[in-house]
Amino acid sequence: ANAPVNITVTGAAGNIGYALLFRIASGALLGPDQRVNLRLLEIPQAVKAAEGTAMELFDSAFSTLGSVDIFDDPKQAFEGANIAFLVGSMPRRAGMERSDLLSANGGIFGPQGEALAAGAADDIKVLVVGNPANTNALIAASHAGDIPASRFTAMTRLDHNRALAQLAAKAGCHVSDIDKVAIWGNHSSTQYPDLTHATIKGEPITDILADREWVENDFIPTVAKRGAAIIEARGASSAASAASAAIDHVRDWCLGTTSAWTSAAVMSDGSYGVPEGVISSFPCTAENGEWKIVQGLEIDDFSRAKIDASAAELVDEKNAVAGMGLI
Numbered sequence: 001a002n003a004p005v006n007i008t009v010t011g012a013a014g015n016i017g018y019a020l021l022f023r024i025a026s027g028a029l030l031g032p033d034q035r036v037n038l039r040l041l042e043i044p045q046a047v048k049a050a051e052g053t054a055m056e057l058f059d060s061a062f063s064t065l066g067s068v069d070i071f072d073d074p075k076q077a078f079e080g081a082n083i084a085f086l087v088g089s090m091p092r093r094a095g096m097e098r099s100d101l102l103s104a105n106g107g108i109f110g111p112q113g114e115a116l117a118a119g120a121a122d123d124i125k126v127l128v129v130g131n132p133a134n135t136n137a138l139i140a141a142s143h144a145g146d147i148p149a150s151r152f153t154a155m156t157r158l159d160h161n162r163a164l165a166q167l168a169a170k171a172g173c174h175v176s177d178i179d180k181v182a183i184w185g186n187h188s189s190t191q192y193p194d195l196t197h198a199t200i201k202g203e204p205i206t207d208i209l210a211d212r213e214w215v216e217n218d219f220i221p222t223v224a225k226r227g228a229a230i231i232e233a234r235g236a237s238s239a240a241s242a243a244s245a246a247i248d249h250v251r252d253w254c255l256g257t258t259s260a261w262t263s264a265a266v267m268s269d270g271s272y273g274v275p276e277g278v279i280s281s282f283p284c285t286a287e288n289g290e291w292k293i294v295q296g297l298e299i300d301d302f303s304r305a306k307i308d309a310s311a312a313e314l315v316d317e318k319n320a321v322a323g324m325g326l327i
């Protein structure tokens with residue numbers, strides 16, 4: 001059997017953590033033959049709740065689960081980590097200034113980047129889920145010493161999956177019939193869910209794309225504002241679907257993408273005019289444990305403006321954290 005894979009999850013006692021840990025432990029991430037050791041990081045006040053979750057993991061008697069350890073110190077939590085899900089963050093609260101939000105997250109993701117550099121395994125792969133995810137990932141990457149920036153990613157897979165689900169409902173097909181949907185930019189309301197290249201059973205979606213009213217005034221805002229709609233309906237933010245998307249992202253990163261491409265926020269190399277040095281969503285493939293931005297796609301004027309606007313927001317966020325000395 002393979003050696004166990006060490007997986008650190010931060011914010012482990014939160015809503016997303018609660019859904020995510022059971023999926024990882026049950027083999028949904030790396031398959032039925034790969035044992036996983038879970039390392040849970042929480043702030044001191046939430047350690048007790050994390051202990052309760054660990055009891056339930058223990059009680060589930062998963063054949064793929066090795067150990068579960070709980071920490072309130074990032075240095076210990078990331079020791080030997082092969083994979084890190086950074087879920088815990090300081091989300092925006094009503095009345096909070098942007099500078100407060102960014103500095104609170106600088107205080108979380110800077111030290112986590114340092115702790116990863118100090119102790120994580122050479123093959124460490126990091127997915128940031130906690131918002132503002134793209135910029136939090138940038139902060140962690142910039143504190144992570146020798147770890148290549150390509151190992152720091154942020155999650156836009158839930159936006160991608162939401163786009164698949166919306167298109168499937170519109171077209172009356174199954175999500176598995178769809179390929180080549182892309183999310184560009186920031187995981188925020190400026191994200192651009194792009195159907196230009198989408199196919200259903202290998203065929204272009206010409207008629208749906210021609211319905212600009214639906215694409216621009218229904219599809220795009222529905223995907224971008226889905227989180228608020230879930231809160232309205234459920235009385236709590238999406239958690240299981242976010243956890244499921246996190247599983248999809250890291251599974252594809254480790255085992256390879258099986259569709260033409262998916263969406264992931266990775267360090268920009270300047271592709272498609274997105275400035276180098278911001279962590280932006282692109283259509284990506286994963287092979288041999290590395291993300292690659294899909295190259296050579298034609299970008300029409302509508303897409304150009306949307307991609308540029310979201311990239312500009314990422315540059316603004318980067319400049320703000322740079323100005324505060326957080327990167």
Ligand code: NDP
Nearest residue numbers: 010011013014015016041042046088089091130131238242
């Ligand atoms: P959740 O588990 O619901 O959310 C965690 C993070 O994920 C938030 O930043 C949230 O951002 C983001 N998120 C939520 N929904 C989505 C989505 N649909 N797509 C993408 N991202 C999403 O929050 P809880 O408050 O339940 O749990 C957070 C936990 O983290 C707490 O237990 C807290 O103690 C812990 N924490 C741990 C830290 C650490 O380990 N060092 C540091 C800070 C907190 P948004 O709110 O914008 O949706």
